[in-house]
Amino acid sequence: MAPTDAIHPVATGRAAETVAQHQDPQDLTFYSGWFSPFSQRVWIALEEKGIPYQYKEVDPYKREEHFLRINPKGLVPAVEYRGKAIYESLVLLEFLEDAYPSYKPNLLPSDPYERARQRIWIDHISKTIIPASMRLTMTQPNEQEKLKTARNEFYEALRKLQDEIKGPYFAGEQFTLVDVVIAPWVSRDYVSAEHRGFKREDVGDGWAKYAKAIETRDSVLRTTSERDKVQVMYDKYLRGEAQSEAAKAIRAGRPIP
Numbered sequence: 001m002a003p004t005d006a007i008h009p010v011a012t013g014r015a016a017e018t019v020a021q022h023q024d025p026q027d028l029t030f031y032s033g034w035f036s037p038f039s040q041r042v043w044i045a046l047e048e049k050g051i052p053y054q055y056k057e058v059d060p061y062k063r064e065e066h067f068l069r070i071n072p073k074g075l076v077p078a079v080e081y082r083g084k085a086i087y088e089s090l091v092l093l094e095f096l097e098d099a100y101p102s103y104k105p106n107l108l109p110s111d112p113y114e115r116a117r118q119r120i121w122i123d124h125i126s127k128t129i130i131p132a133s134m135r136l137t138m139t140q141p142n143e144q145e146k147l148k149t150a151r152n153e154f155y156e157a158l159r160k161l162q163d164e165i166k167g168p169y170f171a172g173e174q175f176t177l178v179d180v181v182i183a184p185w186v187s188r189d190y191v192s193a194e195h196r197g198f199k200r201e202d203v204g205d206g207w208a209k210y211a212k213a214i215e216t217r218d219s220v221l222r223t224t225s226e227r228d229k230v231q232v233m234y235d236k237y238l239r240g241e242a243q244s245e246a247a248k249a250i251r252a253g254r255p256i257p
Ligand SMILES: N[C@@H](CCC(=O)N[C@@H](CS)C(=O)NCC(=O)O)C(=O)O
Pocket: 033, 035, 036, 037, 038, 039, 060, 061, 074, 075, 076, 077, 087, 088, 089, 090, 243, 244, 245, 246, 257
């Protein structure tokens, strides 16, 4: 039985409408899991830039042969571009900037220093914020002290990013890759708010304002499924029983793949 057998098989709500609009074959085929925050990053960028793409739903937990030929790691997202396979969400985001330079907006600033800063803060999101977010979700509510520590670690990681936000977005008026990379976790923080005592305001007012700007961005809304369907996906994380590669890494104290 795949860990996803109990969950809804396809996107719902606004995300389902977007899927329906992207069924025709194109140069770029986007292999995505509707529930996957890593996939949503790439999906947001495709929608922001208006790049033509065909959406294909993949359940990565089924480890299907055809998909393993595209991404040998078996993880979503992945892309086939003119018959060539590419994977890893951060690599894909940079690839879209490189392969579609005339599709606007640019999600990386043009100034080399500002581009480097984007990469520094994307690194912070990958290495600190997301693992802290996962540890919080996976900590059991009856472990009071551990829960408090996990929440504080998550707040600390978010505050570091908060201090760099120009507003309304990370780099100011321009919506950029840092915003894309964190957006799926911001728009699902209701899971830890409901179950782990997370409060945006406890990070800081700046964070609460930023989170609102991110979750109401059109590209984020257009790639977001219905809450009750998303929440089911987190049941196993909340019970500490998730079997994703990332959850296994968190339990083993390894970096997430
Ligand atoms: N580093 C990868 C992570 C991708 C990833 O973990 N995707 C999850 C879905 S959100 C997945 O495919 N999980 C299947 C599994 O763990 O077996 C990326 O950034 O693309």
